[in-house]
Amino acid sequence: MSIGLIALLDDVAALAKVAAASLDDVAGQAARAGVKAAGVVIDDAAVTPRYVVGFSPAREIPIVWRIARGSLRNKLIFLLPAALALGAFAPWAITPLLMLGGAYLSYEGTEKVAEWLFPHAAHAASEVATDTSVVDAKALEDQRVASAIKTDFILSAEIMAITLAAVPDGGFWTEAFVLAVVAIGITAVVYGGVALIVKADDIGLSMASGRWSATVGSLGRAFGRGLVVGMPVFLKVLAVIGTAAMIWVGGGILLHGLEGYGIAAPAHLLHDASLAVAGAVPFGGGLFGWLVTAAGSGIVGLAVGAILIPLVGRVFAPLWARLRGREAVAH
Secondary structure (H helix, E strand, C coil): CHHHHHHHHHHHHHHHHHHHHHHHHHHHHHHHHHHHCHHHHHHHHHHHHHHHCCCCHHHHHHHHHHHHHHHHHHHHHHHHHHHHHHHHHCHHHHHHHHHHHHHHHHHHHHHHHHHHHCCCCCHHHHHHCCCCCCCCHHHHHHHHHHHHHHHHHHHHHHHHHHHHHHCCCCCHHHHHHHHHHHHHHHHHHHHHHHHHHHHHHHHHHHHHCHHHHHHHHHHHHHHHHHHHHHHHHHHHHHHHHHHHHHHHHHHHHHHHHHHHCCCCHHHHHHHHHHHHHHHHCCCCHHHHHHHHHHHHHHHHHHHHHHHHHHHHHHHHHHHHHHHHHHHHHHC
8 A cells, every 4th residue: 555655645746747848848939929029018008008198197007907807818818819720721821921910010000100200190099189079087097998908919829929939849738728817917027017107107296296295205205206307207207118129029930931931041141240240249148139120120110111011001000991991981
């Protein structure tokens, strides 16, 4: 009996080790995939705060929470099963979909740059502009939340596609767990960060006021004033970083996709340039090498985006409007 029990305990211990190794593997793969999706994550965090602009402070966190729930629903209920189905039945479609997403990111980022350089009516701004027909605050909030969740769906689809492409073939359940971990982790990071961003000025205002004098002292009050003054600047910087991230991530996705189709020269050239710069710099070579890679990917993203802007404006958008008009007439 004791020998059988010892053997059983050995089996349990072995299974536990396998399970622990599997969990470590899932965590490691999720972390690596999350890093590859970082550019989209930054843009997601940069885009979302604008959806709470104009609402009372009491509604800011509830609105962020509603958008976060919608984002998690997008990832876990719709996109995760779709990603697993693609991986199982149509793995050949992952690269073209990734490249399509990379082209979209390049287009969105380049259009933002064009708007900064040559201001015009921004289609992105129109998504969150106040509809003059909406006079009810609840209806306006619902409209903003729906728009934010729609935008999040596109960004989340790109995150899940990048994650799926970054996960080595480890079986259905490993892919499912990695996708779920990335989905939950990224949603928590993005919308937790957004909640802090949108409430930072209120926290700073409270710290700068006399209500916290006994608790925070003069240094805390100075920090609070710094938050109030600095948050608008921080949001602008975050928007710039988000736009740059969209462009270099989109360009990088396109370069890697071309490699998969046998057009490897551009990616290899950029990789060699990155290694050359990293080796030539005595300190911080890795950082400078990464900057070269990001800059090269950004150039590709800008070029693709510049090509797509007139195509979308003069071909795809009118065609889509015409199709929607026909559907409206048919109904």
